[in-house]
Amino acid sequence: MTVINTALKTALPLTSQSTPWSVTVLNRHVKQTLSSCSTLWIQGEISNLTQPRSGHIYFTLKDSQAQVACAWFKIRQQQYSTQLKEGLHVCVQARIGLYEPRGHYQLIIEQLHLLGEGALYQAFEQLKKELNAQGLFNPEHKKPLPKLPQTIGLITSPTGAAIEDISAVLKRRYPLARVILYPATVQGEHAPQSLVQALKQAVHHAQADVLILSRGGGAYEDLWGFNDASLAQQIFQCPIPIITGVGHETDTTIADFVADVRAPTPSAAAENCTPDQQELISSLEHTYHTALRQIQHRYQQATQHFKQLQARCQHPREKLIHQQQACDHLERILYQSLQQRLTHQRHYIHLLHARLMRHSPHINIERLTKRLEHSTYQNHLLIQQHMKRAQTLCAQYAKVLETLSPLKILARGYACVTDLNQNPITTAQAAQTQTHLQIHFHDEAIVAKIEASTQD
Numbered sequence: 393m394t395v396i397n398t399a400l401k402t403a404l405p406l407t408s409q410s411t412p413w414s415v416t417v418l419n420r421h422v423k424q425t426l427s428s429c430s431t432l433w434i435q436g437e438i439s440n441l442t443q444p445r446s447g448h449i450y451f452t453l454k455d456s457q458a459q460v461a462c463a464w465f466k467i468r469q470q471q472y473s474t475q476l477k478e479g480l481h482v483c484v485q486a487r488i489g490l491y492e493p494r495g496h497y498q499l500i501i502e503q504l505h506l507l508g509e510g511a512l513y514q515a516f517e518q519l520k521k522e523l524n525a526q527g528l529f530n531p532e533h534k535k536p537l538p539k540l541p542q543t544i545g546l547i548t549s550p551t552g553a554a555i556e557d558i559s560a561v562l563k564r565r566y567p568l569a570r571v572i573l574y575p576a577t578v579q580g581e582h583a584p585q586s587l588v589q590a591l592k593q594a595v596h597h598a599q600a601d602v603l604i605l606s607r608g609g610g611a612y613e614d615l616w617g618f619n620d621a622s623l624a625q626q627i628f629q630c631p632i633p634i635i636t637g638v639g640h641e642t643d644t645t646i647a648d649f650v651a652d653v654r655a656p657t658p659s660a661a662a663e664n665c666t667p668d669q670q671e672l673i674s675s676l677e678h679t680y681h682t683a684l685r686q687i688q689h690r691y692q693q694a695t696q697h698f699k700q701l702q703a704r705c706q707h708p709r710e711k712l713i714h715q716q717q718a719c720d721h722l723e724r725i726l727y728q729s730l731q732q733r734l735t736h737q738r739h740y741i742h743l744l745h746a747r748l749m750r751h752s753p754h755i756n757i758e759r760l761t762k763r764l765e766h767s768t769y770q771n772h773l774l775i776q777q778h779m780k781r782a783q784t785l786c787a788q789y790a791k792v793l794e795t796l797s798p799l800k801i802l803a804r805g806y807a808c809v810t811d812l813n814q815n816p817i818t819t820a821q822a823a824q825t826q827t828h829l830q831i832h833f834h835d836e837a838i839v840a841k842i843e844a845s846t847q848d
Contacts, residue, residue: 415495416492418495419490419492419495420492422490422495422497423489423490423492426488426489426490426497427487427488427489427490429487429488430487431485431486431487431502432485432486432487432488433483433484433485434453434460434483434484434486434499435481435482435483435484435507436453436454436455436459436460436481436482437453437454437455437479437480437481437482438451438452438453438476438477438478438479438480438481438482439451439452439453439454439459439478439479440452441476441477441478446466447466447469448463448464448465448466449463449464449469449476450462450463450464451464451476453482453484453499460497460498460499461496461497461498461499462484462486462498462499462500462501463489463498463499463500463501464501464504465500465501467704468501468502468503470704471622472504475518475522480506481506481507482504482505482506482507483504483505483507484499484501484502484503484504484505485501485502485503485504486499486500486501486502487499487500487502488500515619516619516646519619519621519624519646520646520649522621523621523624523646523649523650524649528624528625528628528649528650529649529650533628534652534653535633535652536633536652537602537633537635537652537653537664537665538601538602538633538665538679538682538683538686539667539671539675539678539679539682540601540667540672540675540676540678540679540682540683541566541569541600541601541602541665541666542568542569542570542601542683543569543570543571543572543599543600543601544562544569544570544571544572544600544601544602544603544604544665544666545571545572545574545594545597545599545600545602545603545604545632546558546571546572546573546574546603546604546606547574547576547587547590547591547594547603547604547605547606548573548575548576548578548604548605548606548607548658549575549576549577549578549579549607550573550575552578552607552608553608553658554606554607554608554637554658555573557608557657557658557659557662558604558606558637558658558659558661558662559571560659561659561662561663561666562662562666565662565663565666565667565668566666566667566668566669566672568672569666572594572597572599572600574590574591574593574594575590576589576590577617578607578617578618579607579610579614579617580617583616583617583618583620584617584618584620584622584623585622586617587605587617587618587620587623587626588620588622588623588626591603591605591623591626591627591630592626594630594632595630595631595632595690595694598632598690598694600632601632601633601683601686602632602633602634602635602665603630603632603633603634603635604634604635604636604637604658604661604662604665605618605627605634605635605636605637605638605647605651606636606637606638606658606661607638607639607658608639608658609639609640609643610639612643615638615639615643615645618636618638618645618646618647618648619645619646619647620646621646623646623647624646624647624649624650627647627650627651628650629693629697631686631689631690631693631694632686632690633652633653633665634651634652634653635651635652635653635654635655635661635664635665636648636651636653636654636655636661637655637656637657637658637659637660637661637662639657640656640657641656641657653665799834802832802833802834803834807831807832807833808831808832809823809829809830809831809832810829810830810832811826811828811829811830812826812828812829812830812839814830817829820845823842823845824842824845826842827841827842828840828841828842829842
């Protein structure tokens with residue numbers, strides 16, 4: 393952290409400025425300054441470890457007094473099998489980067505190594521567990537050994553005891569086999585890299601039908617070169633069947649688990665990968681077809697491996713630029729969509745307001761009130777007209793009734809005769825059946841007794 397601060401102070405001297413900088417200009421200048429720094433080796437403890445779906449790993453590297461954010465991108469992790477966890481002490485090679493929008497600087501991890509001494513057995517078990525989880529030990533990945541190997545590749549030390557034991561077995565058991573030695577260092581810190589290079593050379597030559605990966609016995613530390621993750625990956629990816637014969641029968645290495653066949657000793661490895669002469673005679677035709685299939689398989693594997701390497705060569709900057717352009721395009725689409733939706737909502741609100749005004753209760757009440765007033769006035773006129781017509785008719789009917797009234801006739805000297813029950817008597821014959829009669833004058837009525845009748 394002190395190195396970073398010193399670099400910033402050197403690159404950004406506190407001098408007077410005629411024009412103040414914007415924050416964007418400041419961050420861009422700081423980013424350029426930090427990017428110009430060479431990579432640094434920094435050690436510390438891992439905390440705040442996160443691993444999103446993208447495959448990138450983000451964590452904080454801290455010590456007792458300070459901390460710094462770190463980013464380990466997926467493309468840089470492919471050559472590592474280390475499982476990171478909280479509290480792990482590591483040493484990283486990193487370059488300094490700055491995220492301009494937030495002014496946040498971080499370390500971009502190039503390499504990562506574990507620190508601290510641990511028992512070799514614990515490291516062995518940890519690596520064994522990781523590789524097993526990756527499927528490197530699965531039986532379905534094991535390739536069968538050829539029954540008639542014409543060429544045997546031998547990966548071992550050219551000066552060790554293993555090469556003598558293997559050569560003796562091959563001369564006795566299968567003298568027709570051509571043996572190609574791919575010399576490698578089998579002990580010490582350079583042993584894994586040397587073994588990997590020898591394997592790559594054997595695959596590149598593509599001459600061996602089977603490979604014997606071997607060394608003689610020794611201490612557990614002497615065999616440690618065969619407990620390497622990169623060597624295990626190389627064995628797993630090797631298209632040629634591999635048989636291991638490392639140490640004595642009680643010795644077991646990671647290479648033994650990944651190999652297609654494990655033999656307890658170098659001599660046993662030579663015996664397991666070669667037939668005897670009688671078996672050779674009976675399997676010549678079958679071996680021809682097997683060799684043809686292996687050649688095709690090796691070609692496909694080499695082509696696939698080349699395509700994988702070619703795909704990995706793409707610079708991440710091009711992918712980032714493409715993704716940034718895609719994000720800008722999506723941002724524009726989102727902004728236009730929001731603007732269109734806002735305009736549509738405003739228009740819809742105006743329509744609702746106009747519809748609400750058309751259905752306002754106040755307007756309806758005024759309209760109905762006017763209709764009621766008009767109806768009341770019309771009804772009042774109709775009632776007056778009907779009353780006048782009724783009065784006229786009543787006056788006419790009254791005159792008619794007055795003209796036809798019996799009282800008018802009685803007033804001229806006439807009288808109306810009825811029995812006591814008010815039944816009219818219209819003939820003299822009808823009067824003779826009565827003893828008394830009522831005679832009605834125009835002003836009052838009298839009762840008369842019938843005593844006699846006369847004829848006109």
